[in-house]
Amino acid sequence: MERSNPISRRPKAVALTFDDGPDHIWTPRILDVLADYRIHATFMCVGKAVQRNPQMLRRIMDEGHIIGNHTWDHPNLTQLPLSDVETQVLRTTEEIDRVAGVKTRLFRPPYGDLNDDVVSKVTSLDHEILLWDIDSWDWKGLTGPQVAKNILGHVRDGSIVLQHCAGPTETVKGTLEALPFIIEVLSESGFTFSTIPQLLHLSAYR
Numbered sequence: 001m002e003r004s005n006p007i008s009r010r011p012k013a014v015a016l017t018f019d020d021g022p023d024h025i026w027t028p029r030i031l032d033v034l035a036d037y038r039i040h041a042t043f044m045c046v047g048k049a050v051q052r053n054p055q056m057l058r059r060i061m062d063e064g065h066i067i068g069n070h071t072w073d074h075p076n077l078t079q080l081p082l083s084d085v086e087t088q089v090l091r092t093t094e095e096i097d098r099v100a101g102v103k104t105r106l107f108r109p110p111y112g113d114l115n116d117d118v119v120s121k122v123t124s125l126d127h128e129i130l131l132w133d134i135d136s137w138d139w140k141g142l143t144g145p146q147v148a149k150n151i152l153g154h155v156r157d158g159s160i161v162l163q164h165c166a167g168p169t170e171t172v173k174g175t176l177e178a179l180p181f182i183i184e185v186l187s188e189s190g191f192t193f194s195t196i197p198q199l200l201h202l203s204a205y206r
Contacts, residue, residue, distance in 0.1 A: 011192040012157040015199045016041040017132065018175075019070055019108065022049055022056035023166035026176065030165045031063060033179045037187075040064045042196040044108040044130070047072035047092030049166060054099040061100045066195040066204045068106030068130060069093055077109050077118045085121050093127075103206040106130050106196060128202055132162040136178075141170035144177025151182055155191070158199065 016034075021027040021043055034041055043060050045067055050057050060067060071077070071088040072095075080088070089107060097103050107127035109118065114129070122129055134154050136147045151161055163175045183193070197204040 012190055013194045013199055014155055014158070014186060014191050015160045015194050015196050016163065017044060017108075017130075017160060017196065018042070018163050018165035019044045020046055020049065020074065020164050021166035022053045022060060024053055024056060026167070026172040027053070027056050027165045028059070029176050030172075030179065031059060031065075033176070033183075034065070035063060037180070037183050039183060039193045040066070040195050041193070042066040042068060042106070042130075043165060044068040044070040044106070045092070045096065046070050046074055046166075047088075047095045050092070050095050050099055057096065057099050061102070066106070066197060067096060067100060067102060067104055068108060068196070068204070069096065069104045069127065070108050071110055074110045076111060076113050078113050078115045082117055082121050085118055086125065089122060089125050089127060102204075105203055105206055126206060130160070130196060132160040134159050134161045136161065136163045136175065138163050138175045138178075139167065139171050141168070142174045144174050144181070147174045147178035148181050148185075151178070152185055155186065157191075160196070160199070 069092045072091045077085050093104050105128050108130045136150050138147050
């Protein structure tokens with residue numbers, strides 16, 4: 001009689017991440033969907049957006065989601081002096097701490113653009129760089145079905161999915177339309193939903 005493999009029976013996990021928020025239009029709608037399905041996600045937040053929408057950042061925190069740092073105003077870090085890279089990171093971390101009372105460790109560079117100097121600078125500031133393996137391409141203004149296809153056609157156990165929770169209407173509308181369908185299909189396929197700290201066994205905050 002064969003023994004069952006306990007590892008193979010472990011639920012498949014996927015992490016949903018949302019960049020560029022918070023805002024007061026799309027972020028609350030995405031939070032509503034996540035709440036309906038009782039799913040926690042990871043929100044990589046822009047400092048200026050936090051400054052403009054502090055109550056929404058507190059809602060993200062209060063509803064059990066993870067908050068990370070996505071720079072102050074979304075520049076390409078590889079085109080900045082390292083002193084400016086440091087300012088982008090620390091100013092955002094300080095603003096998040098002021099509003100939500102947590103010192104973030106997770107950091108996502110805008111556009112995923114990095115070089116060795118930027119990596120060294122960010123890690124020296126005690127931040128963990130977070131990228132992704134599935135890009136929804138929602139930032140191209142795709143429809144909900146197109147966004148869903150880009151995710152569901154590539155997802156696997158341990159995937160980190162990039163979507164957005166703020167931005168131009170044509171960008172985030174597709175994300176909002178796709179999200180319930182994505183959650184239901186993945187759930188039916190045996191996936192569970194994790195935050196980044198759960199998935200990667202990292203500390204979210206210092």
